[in-house]
Each structure stands twice: as structure tokens, then as C-alpha cells.
Amino acid sequence: MPSVLEVIAVLKNKYILSGLIIVLIFVFMAILADIISPYSPVEAVGPPLHPPSRLYLMGTDNLGRDVFSRVIYGSRIMLMITAMAVVMSGAIGTVLGLISGYLGGLLDRVLSFIMDSIYAFPSLILAIALSVALGPSPINAAIAIAVVYVPTYFRMVRGQVLSIKNETYIEMARALGLPSTRIVLRHILPHVTRTLMVVFSMNSADAILTEAALSFIGLTVQPPTPDWGFDLYKGRGFVLAGMWWIMLFPGLSITLLAVGFALISEGVSTLISSQKR
Amino acid sequence: MEILLVNDLWVRYFTLSGVVSAVSGVSFKLRRGEMLAIVGESGSGKSTLGLALLNMVPKPGRIIRGEVIFDGVDILKLDLHEIRKIRGSRISMVFQDPFTTLDPLRRIVDQFEEFLIEHGVDRAKARTIVREYLEAVGLSERIMYSYPHQLSGGQKQRVSIAMAIALNPEVIIADEPTTALDVVVQKQIMDLIDNIKEKYKSSIILITHDLALALERADTIMVMYGGYAMEYAEKKELFNNMKHPYTKALFEALPRILQRDLPRSLPGYPPDLRNPPPGCIFHPRCEFAIEKCKREPPPLIEVSRNHFVRCHRVGELL
Numbered sequence: 001m002p003s004v005l006e007v008i009a010v011l012k013n014k015y016i017l018s019g020l021i022i023v024l025i026f027v028f029m030a031i032l033a034d035i036i037s038p039y040s041p042v043e044a045v046g047p048p049l050h051p052p053s054r055l056y057l058m059g060t061d062n063l064g065r066d067v068f069s070r071v072i073y074g075s076r077i078m079l080m081i082t083a084m085a086v087v088m089s090g091a092i093g094t095v096l097g098l099i100s101g102y103l104g105g106l107l108d109r110v111l112s113f114i115m116d117s118i119y120a121f122p123s124l125i126l127a128i129a130l131s132v133a134l135g136p137s138p139i140n141a142a143i144a145i146a147v148v149y150v151p152t153y154f155r156m157v158r159g160q161v162l163s164i165k166n167e168t169y170i171e172m173a174r175a176l177g178l179p180s181t182r183i184v185l186r187h188i189l190p191h192v193t194r195t196l197m198v199v200f201s202m203n204s205a206d207a208i209l210t211e212a213a214l215s216f217i218g219l220t221v222q223p224p225t226p227d228w229g230f231d232l233y234k235g236r237g238f239v240l241a242g243m244w245w246i247m248l249f250p251g252l253s254i255t256l257l258a259v260g261f262a263l264i265s266e267g268v269s270t271l272i273s274s275q276k277r
Numbered sequence: 278m279e280i281l282l283v284n285d286l287w288v289r290y291f292t293l294s295g296v297v298s299a300v301s302g303v304s305f306k307l308r309r310g311e312m313l314a315i316v317g318e319s320g321s322g323k324s325t326l327g328l329a330l331l332n333m334v335p336k337p338g339r340i341i342r343g344e345v346i347f348d349g350v351d352i353l354k355l356d357l358h359e360i361r362k363i364r365g366s367r368i369s370m371v372f373q374d375p376f377t378t379l380d381p382l383r384r385i386v387d388q389f390e391e392f393l394i395e396h397g398v399d400r401a402k403a404r405t406i407v408r409e410y411l412e413a414v415g416l417s418e419r420i421m422y423s424y425p426h427q428l429s430g431g432q433k434q435r436v437s438i439a440m441a442i443a444l445n446p447e448v449i450i451a452d453e454p455t456t457a458l459d460v461v462v463q464k465q466i467m468d469l470i471d472n473i474k475e476k477y478k479s480s481i482i483l484i485t486h487d488l489a490l491a492l493e494r495a496d497t498i499m500v501m502y503g504g505y506a507m508e509y510a511e512k513k514e515l516f517n518n519m520k521h522p523y524t525k526a527l528f529e530a531l532p533r534i535l536q537r538d539l540p541r542s543l544p545g546y547p548p549d550l551r552n553p554p555p556g557c558i559f560h561p562r563c564e565f566a567i568e569k570c571k572r573e574p575p576p577l578i579e580v581s582r583n584h585f586v587r588c589h590r591v592g593e594l595l
Binding site for chain 2 (some may be wrong): 177
């Protein structure tokens with residue numbers, strides 16, 4: 001268990017701290033959306049295309065809906081889909097990577113081949129194809145994104161297992177009569193977690209952008225549900241007419257959240273490499 | 278009464294660059310309470326032999342044939358589940374490099390208890406056993422809560438030994454237990470192993486490259502070269518009557534206090550086990566080699582009771 005001191009040491013890293021603050025702001029926004037948001041996100045609450053003002057902090061869209069409220073509620077869908085996708089791909093990729101790396105042999109070759117085939121696709125195109133095939137819905141979008149990112153975890157974990165399993169302490173664990181599952185879970189997995197954390201946060205940033213792209217072409221939620229990517233798409237027609245706010249704020253939120261995760265990942269990886277010396 | 282009986286054991290590594298015969302037809306028996314030293318230089322197959330006794334030869338290695346009969350049961354025929362019960366509890370192993378044998382991320386007590394609990398010791402009793410055996414190898418209780426990096430090499434090796442003896446195994450395989458340690462610690466560790474042998478009546482297989490150490494500590498010695506057992510006898514018999522040219526060469530390579538000139542070294546290199554020389558595997562380096570040695574591999578001959586030598590010229594040479 002990490003002690004208080006260790007937690008403080010981690011938070012002293014400026015990258016991690018700033019990234020964490022950004023991400024947590026969005027998380028709280030999602031949790032407390034009902035309390036913070038001034039208006040309903042799906043109803044016309046003011047004149048259409050009203051520029052940002054004290055009443056409508058981020059202005060209103062062409063249907064008179066409050067952009068600020070939509071940005072707040074939009075964080076829910078965004079965080080939900082990326083969290084589901086990242087957890088799913090992380091769990092599946094890690095488990096398969098552990099099994100494949102430790103057992104080796106034919107299973108390893110088959111799994112590696114499948115993963116490399118997925119990895120060879122441009123990720124966005126594969127995600128779009130999958131979610132079109134599955135049909136537009138938040139869950140399906142999450143599954144599509146998860147499939148695309150499974151190989152990222154698989155390759156990383158498998159590579160680490162391959163090097164760790166040749167360590168003498170693994171041989172020793174075998175000589176002491178420990179069963180393979182125990183060796184993998186207690187003596188190999190803990191050595192992978194640090195790198196896993198870097199990949200996890202980096203992958204979250206990636207998944208956010210992919211989710212935004214899927215939403216942009218309408219593959220996640222149905223209107224009028226607020227969603228950053230889709231609002232970005234709807235707002236694009238008004239920019240040239242000078243109504244920049246409809247597009248700017250959802251776009252800014254997407255970027256900011258992705259930057260937040262990227263900062264965490266950057267921080268964690270510098271922290272790890274500085275510890276390794 | 279033998280606790281371990283090894284019969285005609287063959288181990289090969291099927292590497293991409295060829296088949297390596299690491300252990301070739303090795304046989305020996307180990308009595309209860311006996312210390313057998315397996316002596317040989319790097320690449321002589323002695324470590325592979327040690328691993329084979331637990332059926333733990335790493336890929337791409339395979340045991341081609343042979344038997345390892347432990348307490349009346351052939352270990353090589355047991356399934357994974359059954360052999361796991363033997364590993365660590367009835368036959369245990371001490372590895373060469375103490376700096377890498379302990380999991381760096383887990384405290385000593387956690388690794389130790391995990392292993393005990395795996396072998397059916399209950400949680401409450403496990404802590405007592407850990408304490409008892411760390412004390413038995415001369416470590417203080419505080420060490421329990423340390424991580425491996427906080428310990429010295431000698432302390433780590435003591436921890437490994439404590440784990441190896443904790444369940445009173447009948448056989449302990451010590452694979453170069455002192456090689457990575459400095460001389461003073463080497464002696465302490467060897468004394469500790471001697472004590473264990475006396476106190477717990479365990480049989481010990483000491484794998485080493487150090488003939489002097491073997492002559493000092495072991496009851497029986499087996500000299501290996503290129504995967505073959507070259508000479509195998511009780512220590513006294515071997516010391517007084519060494520027959521094999523390789524054993525003699527090893528012996529002459531030892532530095533002696535009263536000797537002015539340098540010890541003699543054996544010219545040449547260990548054989549490439551992918552392409553072993555025909556005939557006797559030792560003949561390219563043997564000063565007594567004759568035509569026959571280049572053609573026919575010599576059999577293991579019993580020259581006197583329990584003294585085996587693998588050499589064609591054993592009758593003619595002293």
C-alpha cells in the first residue's frame with residue numbers, strides 16, 4: 001500500500017498534479033452536472049444563437065440551448081465511454097498479454113498474430129468501421145474503442161512478461177512449488193503495473209480523441225443528448241457566420257481533457273524513469 | 278538407503294543453432310544425509326542436471342530419457358500438480374546468485390509466508406516458522422520486514438537457504454551457493470550448509486566448479502565434463518586414487534600453499550556441445566589420448582567398489 005509520503009512525492013510532480021487537476025475538474029463536472037449546470041441541456045432556454053453573456057456563459061446554440069450546460073452534461077458521455085473503453089481494453093489486453101507471454105508456444109504466436117493484425121489497422125478507421133458494424137450507441141462505441149486499443153496493452157505486457165519470466169526469482173518461485181497462476185499474479189504482474197500506469201493514462205488521452213471522432217460523425221449518442229463531439233459537428237456550420245462559441249467550447253473541452261491525461265502520463269513516465277535512474 | 282536415484286539421465290537443448298547435449302547419461306545415487314558434490318567447469322551441464330532433478334529444465338531444453346527416482350517414485354513421470362508438492366517441500370533448491378533470487382518488490386516475510394502457505398502451512402503457524410528459520414540461518418527478526426534490496430548478498434543467500442530448509446526437505450540442491458559471495462561469507466554459508474546437513478539430516482547436492490570446496494565438504498564427488506560424468510567416487514577414494522585425466526587436471530590446477538611454481542592449467546577449451554568431438558568428449562584436451570579415444574566413447578567403468586571412471590586407458594594409467 002502506498003504511504004502518505006509516497007502519495008505526496010507523486011503529487012510533487014508538476015505534470016501529474018496539473019493533469020490530475022484538469023481531469024478531476026471534468027470528473028466533478030460529470031458527477032455534479034445536475035447541481036452545477038444552470039439550465040437543462042436539452043431544452044430551449046433562451047434565444048437561439050445568443051453570444052456568450054452573463055446569462056448564457058458560453059452562449060446558446062441554434063435551437064436556443066445553453067452551450068455551457070451542454071458542455072457540463074457532455075462530460076458524462078465522454079468520460080463514461082472512454083472509461084469503459086480504457087478499462088475494457090486494459091483488462092483484456094493485460095490478461096491476454098500475461099497468459100501469452102508466460103505460456104509462450106503456439107498460443108502466444110496465434111494471439112500475437114491477431115493483435116498485430118489489429119495493430120496494423122489505422123486505429124480511427126478501425127474504430128469507425130467497428131462501431132458502424134455494431135450500430136451507433138455509447139456501449140458499442142466503447143466496445144469499438146476497446147478493441148482498437150487491446151493490442152497496445154497486450155504488446156506492452158507481453159514484452160515485459162517475456163523479460164521478467166527469465167529472472168531467477170521466477171525460477172526460484174517455481175522451485176519452491178508455487179503454481180503458475182500465482183507466479184503470474186503475484187510475482188510478474190506487480191512488476192508490470194508501473195509501465196501499465198503510463199500506458200493507461202496515455203491511452204486515455206488517445207481514447208478521448210477517438211471517442212470525439214466517433215461522436216463527430218454521430219456514432220455514439222442520439223440527439224438531443226449532449227455530447228462534445230457531436231456538438232462540435234453541429235457547430236461547425238455557424239463558425240463562418242461568426243458564431244464561434246457553439247463549436248469552440250466543446251472542442252476546447254475535448255482538447256483540455258486529452259491534455260490532462262497526456263500530462264499525467266508524461267508525469268508518471270518521468271517519475272518512473274527517474275526512480276530507475 | 279537411497280533417497281534419490283538418478284538413472285541414465287539425458288537432457289538436450291533444442292536451440293535454433295543446433296541440439297546441445299547438456300547432460301549425457303548421468304547416473305548417481307544419493308543416500309540419506311549424504312553430501313554429493315557435482316564438480317565441473319562452466320557448461321559442463323551441472324546446473325542443467327540440478328534443474329532436471331526437479332523437472333525444471335527451461336525451454337528449449339527437454340529431458341530425453343532417464344529416471345529420477347525420489348523416495349521410490351519417478352519424479353519425471355509425475356504431473357505438474359504432484360511435482361509442485363515436492364518442489365520446495367521435499368526437494369528444495371538454493372540458487373547461485375542471491376542478488377536475483379528474491380522478488381525485489383515483496384518483503385522477505387511475504388515471500389516466505391506465501392511459499393509456506395502454498396505448501397499447506399496455516400497462516401498463523403507460517404509466521405512462527407519464518408521467524409524460527411531466519412534465526413536458524415543466523416538472521417535477526419528485523420530482516421523479515423525488509424525488502425531484498427536492503428539486504429547484503431550474504432543475508433539474501435541466508436534467506437534463500439532458510440526458505441530451502443523451512444519444510445525439512447529430504448534433498449537440498451545447492452547450485453553454486455557461494456559463487457557470487459566473497460570468501461569470508463562463502464565460508465560462513467558453507468558452514469551453515471554443513472550444520473543444516475548435521476541438524477536436519479538432509480541430503481545435499483552441492484553443485485560447484487570448485488574441486489577444493491568439494492574435497493573439503495562433500496562425502497561423494499562426481500566430476501562432470503561436457504555433460505558426462507567422468508569420475509564418481511567417495512571423497513577419500515577419489516582423493517587418494519583419482520583415475521581420470523580430467524580429475525587429475527582439475528586437481529593440479531588447484532593452488533597449493535607449499536608449491537613454488539604456478540598451478541598447472543589445462544590447455545584448450547571446453548567442448549562445443551552442439552558439435553561434440555567424436556569418441557571420448559575429453560580427448561582433444563587429454564594428454565593421454567590414443568586412437569581409440571577419438572573413435573569410441575568410453576563406458577563408465579567401475580574400477581573398484583563404488584568408484585566409477587569413464588576412460589579407455591583407466592587400466593594402463595594410474
